[in-house]
Amino acid sequence: MTTQNAPASFYRTTEGLGVWPHKGKVAAVGIGHSPTARRWDGTPENTMGANSILALRRAIEDAGVSPDQIDGLVIDPVTTTGAHWDAGDPIPMDVVNYYNPTDDPLDGIAKLSCEWLLKNMPELTNVKFTMYGTGCMSHAIVVAAQAVGDGLTNTCLVLKSWHNLEGRYNQAGVSAAEDVSGSYAIGPGRTIWGPPGCFGTALQFAEYCRKYGKSHDMMAPFMANSRRNGLLFPEGYWAQHRPEQLTAEDYLAARWIAKPASLFDNDIPVMVSAAYLFATAERAKDMKQKPVYILNHASSRGTARSLTPTLDEIQAETGSTGRKIFEGAGITADDLSFENMYDGFALFHQFHIEGLGYRGMKFGDALDFYQTDISIEGPNPVLPSGGNIGSGRSRFWMHTDCIQQLQGRAGARSVTGVKPEIAVSGGPMPMGGNFTVWSASPD
């Protein structure tokens, strides 16, 4: 079985498409997470592949279906947090052969194919549809939702896995080179000018603060809220390994990476996998958990004209993304019980929620909004999942949280100031991402 990337026709990238034809006809039911770890410990039992299998099995069990009922598998084959297996690094054949390998020995260690998973999960006897949604869970979700809606699969697993290895990421390879190519030197990317990963977001945040008279300090309540929510997320990295609240003082004292972006504005790379079980609404009715219906998915494919997106470009794109999200779901911003937009740089979460017009906000309003009650107990929850800032670099906490909240099983993290009925999640970037609208009822 050869797995392809989803075709362009799967994505809802423009405004004016009307309500999604499969609105309410696709549901998320089961959730499975692996434990988190800061890095791979080198053992075969704790590879990214092992985490993947564990997450998938847990999602199947959670949904209460038998593995032979699964007929679809959608994953992101790229699993790096930024840690790459350098060419020439020895390959641990004992780990490779602990599993049923594919032709690529790094499959299941530093990349992942559907083929590897199916070879190592013999209980999945009826998978007839596989597809890749590359980049993050947000991407895999829209691919799986469209595939189920289109009838290509009716009980489909969706998986995103991450591997993290020893060493600081992005420091080797071209970053350590004496000479680089002319195209690389010009940018965008790291370039010979040396921007860290958060540089673009830091720039946009700086322009935002200048334009609207805001400051980095105003992010502190958002950061504390995110860590608090993350510590209430038992699946998350900080809850499992470092249950420390982040105070405003900690945040304001953090070292700069690219001022105005500090250490805590960046998420922490971790090893973790999550899987969801999607099904047609019809099949989902008989499963063990309450179905959470997908009202729409929408994608952003914005591009900057030159090296780095300007605030004008960002706002044009996030505004358009908001309109796409609502149009296809047949809802307005007023219908959102809460939002779980991406935060894996903290300093761009406001672009996402201003684009949505969450709670009526306009461009430039979000940092003032952060000074009000944004907790899970209040009427205006911001990122109840805690996002990447609250639980580590997975880009999927916000999706798990939407599903759990609408199923009524978010535990200590449950929103109590609003009735959890409709929520939105997605990302990653304000200029490019994939977004999903979730609902407790199909219409």
Place this chain on the structure above:
Amino acid sequence: MVKQGVIPDDLTKPFWEAANEERLVIQNCTACNRLQHPPVATCRQCGSGDNLEWKGMSGRAKIYNYTVVYDTPIRMLQDNQPFNLAVVMLDEDPGIQMYSHLPGTPVDEVPVGASVEVIFEATANGQKVPEWRVAG
């Protein structure tokens, strides 16, 4: 602050050759009369590669925005931290951006909006690269 050496590739060779002659050139589509940077093989507006030229620029720009870098992944720059990393926009077309370390501008004292002029600095392998200095 010496940057990594640059080895021109096919796409960017005219940009780097001009830099060695202390001229700034930017890719331009003559059909669309539109500049584009970074360079690509085809015009990002009309999609054609037939009408791309390298157009000489005045070497004047404005500082659009900046950050101060404290933690760069680039090994060769790490001893120079913290340093300014600005984006300038060309006077010919503010949609065209270039990076700059703003040599001569103290760290975190960047005059956003100020006029800058291009200069050319040698990188580690001698290839010259456009940089920008606040105009006197």
